[in-house]
Structures are given as structure tokens and as C-alpha cells.
Amino acid sequence: MRKKIVAGNWKMNNDLGATNTLISELIKKEKTTNVEVIIAPTFVNLLEASKQLKDSSIKVAAQNMHFANHGAYTGEISATMLKSVGVNTVILGHSERREFFSEDDNLLKQKVDKALNEDMQIIFCFGEKWEDRSIENHFMVVENQIKNALFHLKNENWKSIVLAYEPVWAIGTGQTASPEQAQEMHSFIRNLVKENYNSTISEDVSILYGGSVKPENAKEIFGKNDVDGGLIGGAALNADNFMAIVNAL
Ligand code: PGA
Secondary structure, eight states, rough: OOOEEEEEOOOSSOOOOHHHHHHHHHHHHHOOOEEEEEEOOGGGGHHHHHHTTSSSOOOEESSOSSSSSSSSSSOOOOHHHHHTOOOEEEEEEEEEHHHHHHHHHHHHHHHHHHHHHTEEEEEEEEEEHHHHHHHOHHHHHHHHHHHHHHTOOOOGGGGEEEEEOOGGGGGGTOOOOHHHHHHHHHHHHHHHHHHOOOOOHHSSSSSESSOOOOOOHHHHHHTSSTOEEEEEEEGSSSHHHHHHHTTTO
């Protein structure tokens, strides 16, 4: 049975004080559901987040990491560093990393391999731009992003992979994919995994939707068969909104 997951990607928001405040609010609202709740604060606040959430079921994720162990990579953070502050989950391939930091499939493949070598859980993001969808190219774009970074993996690696479909045109724009558009793509992705691996793996992998998810639209999107939760940006910065989304699953 695949897991239901709601992850909050805080992006470059919240200093130490705001991180503490938001986490305290989340802890107060925390409920025991079968939804896995994850938050991804900025690197500098991961240690604090881990400490605060030590006795909580809310997990802490990083928004990125480097593929090397250590060395002359100014400004970068390694998997072992993340693990040393209690972080065992990492978001890789977010469209903002692809767009503003030129991360391509080949680089992401190396990061995926490193994270798996370190036994980390990966939330792997991908999604088409509007220009791709407008010429009906969205399935091909998504297929290539997944294939290039993930289809070299062994069967057993898939237990550590969470997929996150995030159409770029829906991120931070207020323009959500319709539940039908999300379902159509999620079922395409699940089928792709099935064709390349097997139906046990494809049925077990959680596929999250991300892009302008809010308390008002979460229930409808999460109601679709192949949508197993969400990756939330803007709405994850407010405890009421984030927990309302968690409770919509
Ligand atoms: P959004 O961001 O919810 O603000 O659209 C989602 C994401 O980028 O993960």
C-alpha cells in the first residue's frame, strides 16, 4: 500500500525566528493520521527544525543537496551533512533548481544516486512548462525527465522514491492543474513505472501533485485515484493552511 504524503517546501522563506514559530504552530495542530507530513525549511534552519520535531511525527527534508561527499564545492551541502543534523529526506529536481540553477537530468541522476547510497528518501520533482503543454508535449517532457534521472535504478531503490508532478505553469501562479489534468498525468506516470519495472513498484510508489495547492482545492485534487498527496509551496508557510491541506488527504 502506498503512503499518503503532504510535504511543505518552504523555499527561501522563514529565518530562524519564523521557522521556530511555524514549527511550534504545526506541532500544536499535529494530529495522528496516516498521512506522512514533511517540512523542508532552508539549510541553515534544518538543525533547529530537527531538534524541535524530535518527538513529532513530522519529518524534516532538505530542499537540495550536492552529489559529492565533501570537498571544494563552495556553497554546497552534502548528504552526510544533512544526515548529521537528522535529515534523511531530500527534495531533488524542483523546477526552480532546474530553471534558476541549471540543474539538468544528468546532474539530478548523480544526486539521486548519492542520496540512495546514503539511504535517504527522495522527493523527485518534475513537470512541464506551459509552452510544452500548449503543443501537447507534456507527456513526453515528463517521461524524459523521469526516464533520464530514475530509470537506471534497481527495483529495490524504488522504496526510497516519492514522485512529485509539478507543472511549472501551476507553481506559485494560483493556476492549479484541474483534478482531471493531475489524474491524467499521474496515471500516465504510474503506467510508465509499470512498463519499465512492474506493477508492484508502480502501485507502491507515491505520486504527489504540486502547484498552487490550497485548502480550497486540496480535497478535490487529493480525491483522484493516482494522487497520493501534495508538495505545497506558498500554503505551507501558514500552519492553518498547511494542516488544512494535510487533513484534506
Ligand atoms: P506552490 O509551490 O504551492 O506555491 O505553487 C509548489 C512547489 O513549488 O513545490
